Amino acid sequence: MERGKGKEPEKEKIREKGKEEKEKKEVEKEKIKGKEKGKETGKEEKNKCREEEKKERETEKEKEQLEGKDKEKKDNNALTKPPLEPLEKNKQILVLGLDGAGKTSVLHSLALNKVQHSVAPTQGFNAVCINTEDSQMEFLEIGGSEPFRSYWEMYLSRGLLLIFVVDSADHNRLPEAKKHLHQLIGTNPILPLVVFANKQDLETAYRITDIHEALALSEVGNDRKMFLFGTQVTENGSEIPSVMQDAKDLIAHLAADMQ
Template identity: 35%
Template sequence: MAATGDAAKVALALGAGAAVVAGVWYYFKERGNAGAASEDEFDGGFEVLNTEESPEKRVLVLGLDGSGKSSLLNGLSKQDNKEETKPTEGFHVIVVQAENVTLNIWEIGGKENVRSYWENFIVGTEVLLFVVDSADTERFDLAKEELGKLLADARLTGVPAIIIANKQDVPGAKGAGEIREILELKNHVSSRDIHVVETQVPLRSAQLGVPTVYDLLTKLTKKS
């Protein structure tokens, strides 16, 4: 699914779960290029952002629930982290104006009932960003399984991936090298660029790794 026109230059925060994900995906699928969604059509759901005229690139952000996707996006959009971020129930879209490129960043919720809809958002993705809670050892196998499904999808063939080893500030968090091994990324590097970045975006504290993610997104989208 790819939003078009003004719909690609908005930020959305919708929290009605899987029904919202499916409904909005179907809405844009059916609408296609017929016209952009207006603010009235999603009452209170749109915040139109000012962006410069530049090539638009689509970034898909996925990961299990609680991995810190929304907090990371707040950092990328230079929003403060003074308030606790609520889990994304449906999906969230932000637009980041980087150097000579406009990044349309789609974050999809990571709860089990929403993960089945991930595949509906793959088409048109130019960079995949997968966030892992580096301290959640009990769910490493599940994260590896979900990431493996994504990287095996033919629609993502050749699409570069940034693996976020998030929550480095949490005791017991695994570093980038360990996360690379745990997720068995060596099995996928032959078909795409894969980067692993350590990040932390704690509440009301200094962030780590966000500028690196920003720079990588800018470089990788320029190549696509």
């Protein structure tokens, strides 16, 4: 009987040991599950981060595209937007005419008293101040291509006088120049008009009398002061022709009378 009782503790020890082994296995299983879960969570986190990075890149790309479009719009607006409206006491001398007529070259030559060629047509507005012995004149040239012609009449009401430049050798566009000129002067019956029949040095250029007829200048009105000059800007850097100096003096006189 005593020997049987001695075996009971051993059985208990075996049970306890088995229980401990079982618990260890459960713990190991939980650890493995935890690691696997951690791996899955890590994968999910990585995938989530990748998705967020992708979205951020797409968002940045969209922003750049929008900024590019805004910049393009701003650049386009910069070309077509008129300068600040001049005060009434600072009315300007308007220089208008079709693109390619030579407005910028004429204007810069008058300002410098030397022939100054312009390479490209004015894309927008070109303001120039010209000093004389008695005064300072403010000129505003507006581009002659189609997008800028809508501004011509807008600025005409604030002009001291109108200088209209035509290409004497461009016969095909003289009717178009005539149409725009008469539309302009029709809105103001007394505004002084100075016409530059430019590029007189070219062999195909119409002479002064031909330009007078082609532009129907006899119809501009009896109450208007009107002058026609044949001009040319040939040798870059040379002194301006005497006729351009005469035109400059006349413009200064007309501007003084209108102020």
